[in-house]
Amino acid sequence: MTKELSIGSVKMGGGRLLVLIAGPCVIESEEATLRHAERLMTICNGLGMPLIFKSSYDKANRTSINAFRGPGMDEGLRILSKVKESLGIPVLSDIHSIEQVAPAAQVLDVLQIPAFLCRQTDLVVAAAKTGKVVNVKKGQFLAPWDMRNVVGKVAASGNENIILTERGASFGYNNLVVDMRSFPVMRSYGYPVVFDATHSVQLPGGQGESSGGQREFVETLSRAAVATGIDGIFMEVHEDPSCALCDGPNSIPLAELPALLKRLQALDAVVR
Template sequence: MTLKLNKIAKYESNNFFLLAGPCAIEDRDLALRIAEKITSICSKLEIPYVFKGSYRKANRTKADSFTGIGDEKALKILEEVSKTFGIPTVTDIHETKEAELAAAYVDVLQIPAFLCRQTELLEAAAKTGKAVNIKKGQFLSGASMGFAIEKIKSVNPEVQGMLTDRGNSFGYSDLVVDYRNLVDMKEFGAPIVMDCTHSLQKPNQSSGVTGGNPKMISTIAKAAIAVGADGLFIETHPDPANAKSDGANMLHLDNLEQLLVDLVRIREAIS
């Protein structure tokens, strides 16, 4: 399934598309540095690319966790990334009032997994006319996500919807990926994405800081492409250990290119 965005590159290679970047917008220079490197890699490999960065983090365990550098400041950085590299951008929204605000700066509005059943939030995102990426709740099956697509289509039949799997809750501090969810979600006619980093989180740690298992990112990504995912979501950072959000499950930026090379080969093999 093709992702239809005005700025996204169109290639004849039938590659998957990529949503990638830091978990949160930490500062301008870092965002531009990450975007430049990933844009260069994706151009070489002919992978359609969307830059990802949360302008504000609302789902944090501890009250003193980093939430952002300021809404307008972060959104303007996302806008600058888009204009500088000619690529679309995606960011999360958490409340209905955020939809119109974020839509003025980015191309894709992302609905966090915990909020995928929030009807008014989905409708507000669809009303902006921007593409909407809905993350599947950790508590839901892939087959149930058709209702989320129905909600945005009922408001705007032309809106580009996407469905992203990020694992299912398994016990109190782990997630498990069931690839049947990708197959089930394909039935709804929207591009299907695998979140290769959040699906490896280890939430609810007693320290109040979410853990992760980044060494398994390539395994999750390769299996997703083999199953037929249309896109991949990967959070990446040049220094994950010092990232201000979700560093424990991010891919080191230096390891992204070889992973994408391997994934392109898998995609070619199954095409």
């Protein structure tokens, strides 16, 4: 059994119910962010599912220099703070440099280390030293057993509030696959493990100047991951993915989310 974490009002791990981490890939505007957060809260309240709201204030790793990156740290954190205060739900976002750690930690309940940066020791240690929950996304280039060393960096910094997230492994060019062995391997380190269901169906750089995606496989992979006993599911969602400013091809339409979550909850109840 994994360690139980307290994230605002949400409990994750320790045999608790499956937690949803969800939101639009990037903060598109204050109004859109609040609207998505409210709809997600309504959906999760109806299902009795714990929710952590996720959206990025800066997508620093976009494929093209011309791609929308978000409102930036200051404005983005202000918007996430408003979500947290007005709706009472924990919030999560990515950090990309040591300079972002302190201001982000004043607002965020979970500091997320992007997959491409999971080996950056100084960033991981700086995040850990805040005492906040740190969600480290496993790099597409990393074996699941190599995450033991990442866990060691966080724990050695005096912080055992750790989440590990699987988001697929590079398989040739512009493609990802999910090795289901990752989940029991990473859970064996004693901390909650999350499956990033939407980034795992991404086709990185598959559209030339942006990434493609195969959202039709999100449920299949999610079912398989939940069946291994994971602690949380991570999904980027949008009311209209065709109009999303980031990761639309692999985002789940909000209208389809309740039925999908209900099916995953039923499976989670069997394996929990």
